[in-house]
Amino acid sequence: MSHSNESLLLIDGHSLAYRAFHALPVENFSTSTGQTTNAIYGFISMLINVLRDEEPSHVAVAFDLGRQTFRLEEYPEYKAGRAKTPPEFHPQIDLIKDIVTAMGIRVVTKEGFEADDALATMARMGTEAGAVVEVMSGDKDSFQLATDKVTILYPKRGVSDLNRMTPAAVEEKYGVSPANYRGLAALVGEKADNLPGVPGVGDKTAAKWLTAHGDLPGVLENAESIGGKVGEKLRDHITEVERNYRLNRLLDDVDLGLEFDDLAWGAGDPTELSSLFDQLEFQALGKRLAAIFPEAGTESEPAPTRETSIETVDIDALLTKISDHDVLALDSDATFELGHGQARTLAVSAEPGQAWVVDLAEAGQKDIGKLGSALGGHSLILHSSKLQIKAWESMGLSVADIAGDTALAAYLLVPDARSYELGQIAADRAGIDLSEPESDSGQLALDLDSDAAVTTHGQRAAALLEVHEVLAKAVDDANMTQVYRDIELPLVPVLARMESTGIAVDEAGLTNLIDEFTKQAEASAQEAYDAIGHEVNLGSPKQLQTVLFDELDMPKTKRTKTGYTTDAEALAELFVKTEHPFLQHLLAYRDSTKLKQTVVGLLKTVADDGRIHTTYQQTVAATGRLSSLDPNLQNIPVRTESGRRIRDIFIADPEVTDGTLLTADYSQIEMRIMAHLSGDAALIQAFKDGEDLHSYVGSKVFGVGIDEVDSEMRSKVKAMSYGLVYGLSAYGLSRQLAIGVDEAKGLMDQYFERFGAVKDYLDDIVEQARANGFTETIMGRRRYLPALHSDRRQLRDMAERAALNAPIQGSAADIMKIAMLKVADRLKDLHSPMLLQVHDEIIVDVRPDEINEVKAIVTEEMGSAFELDVPLDVNVGTGRSWHAAAH
């Protein structure tokens, strides 16, 4: 095999990216999501230029891997004393590797060696294969590699101009041959590597000695004969020089596990490359690249609106048509309210731009059943799949598995977006226009109009495959495929089942509570009126301000946008100052009306099966938590006695004799995650010893024994602890605990002193987030925080606090979701359905004969959902009601 016309370009990725990083201002290079791109831009720009100019047949980019090199082992101070690499740098290296790979260029790394050693090895391989070799490196040590076959391309300043260092050029610049360059560097020393040489010896002197004595060993042998002060210095520093000489030799025999032919410049992955450039918002660079790399388009052009083929068919025909397709996209006019779902127009697409539509309302149950079985053999792509499958289930169409959900995928990519409507996603991500056609009357066509429904859902289904492909690719690029496929998608049917099951309530109990709370509210209102001598709308903060600050002349409270606050905290403070009875009655009125409103709200949502069916939102909370609405069952009162009476009306299925509710709540969940992520030794040990941190901190704060911390105190301390780790200020703490700012400051200092690594970890999260543009949970779920780079202080501070919280709250959400999947799986063949999730708690309706088994399942599966450096502990209780179970 002959390689006579071949040329090999070898690049030191690390040193050049590092130069680019310092040459280009960070502030000018960041994307809208906050990803810093200066090193990427500078490096890729330089790479494109050199590829254009040199037109190599073979290319490789080498990166350092790991810190431990043989050099560091010999000399622990190697490269010590360097300014710490800014956190914005390393994440860019990973992206550079991705781009380089997508350009068809081999990325080479080798554990324990520096990029330079890999370059030296490949240069030797290239020479032996008969190729012309060029080595681009920002490290002068590479000069030793120059031969008549190997040229070093050394960037002058910044990253734009390259010096071509041939043997002659090295000779001219340093007065020594490339072979002697090592000796020269050893004598002079290399500050960047923390390798001091002989003091007072520069390039000139070193070159003179090397020329006189042939090479460095020659110089050292003849050290005695060198006169003057410098000669003396040389003799004093022989050990250092010898060490430098050993360390600056580049190894050309590293086992890289590749051959010369593996370095051939390949076709790469133009689609991936475009997507990376889009992601990094490199436009001009994309065009420059296109000149030498024609396949890589610069923009993902919106697809031209093409005709969609929509065909109305009956179920039999549909079954025939879908039979030879694996993947199907479906959409329908699904609705679900108060425990009842409906879907009439169902569209099925097997190829982009095409859909068949069936009318489920006209189909017989038998056909629908056949369709359900048939769909079980396909991978199904949906949008907002939970709503869809619930509605279909109501129509007798059962779907057990979801292979893709465009809303969920879009959520993972941008978890704090305002909405994930298919029309918006399709337009943004795939350039597909799904805007509704207007009817004659000029109004948007309604789904009732069945022709319009056919078109609408036909088009949506026809777009789904394409939209999903783009989203799934982006999810994969962000390393979130596991979160997507192993957590979010399988969770959909689990949540759907929980919602459809609902939780039983004691309706009579609810009505009684309303009566009671209404009477209390009326009494308090009357007393409040009596205290000021007239009636006023106690629910109107505006009218209250008139009473408090104009009529009663009370001191002004904290400002709000529209006036002065009348919140409970402010009213309590005013009461301390004025002791005016109106305030007490107003506070009591607020309490009673709030409780009453809560119960009224719940009663309104009781379905005709006597149960409440909440809806879990899987794409709302930016951290990865679920939320619950219509009604929200994640904020049922618990902190006051009256509140717990509301919890008491959530009961086990009354149709099951002696049924029991079981609640399982993770113990101190986010504190455990904090211990794990921060690695704080004291915190980890505390959890391993089974300590209760909230009680421990409570005992310190209230100055009592751990066992004397009652549940009310513990609950206060819980709020304080989480407040502190998530960015509560001394001022905020002083208000929360109604103490002085100084006292609050003292508590804060004590807290963070006790858990030292926590503070460091929190600082680190923010720094990492600033560099990466996002935070990450233990499962790799991301939250992008571009506001970390905002020049508006308030926005920036808010983003910093969100960055503190997101990895921890989000990791807790990951763990709970995994636990739910495992619990649901093991409850599958039992008769004890999971009903609710309250962030770190699940509620199960247990059939009496299954109680021990369910307890064991929940404890095991929640406890083993994810292995942290601390144990996961779960508090489990049972009882006739939610309240009783939690006791």
Added chain:
DNA sequence: CCGTTAGCCA
């Protein structure tokens, strides 16, 4: 109808 205020939960 929507922004604001208040208050409930994790």
Added chain:
DNA sequence: ACGTGGCTAACGGG
């Protein structure tokens, strides 16, 4: 301006 993440209800200006 000074824990984060949610949802609901009432008020009142438009």
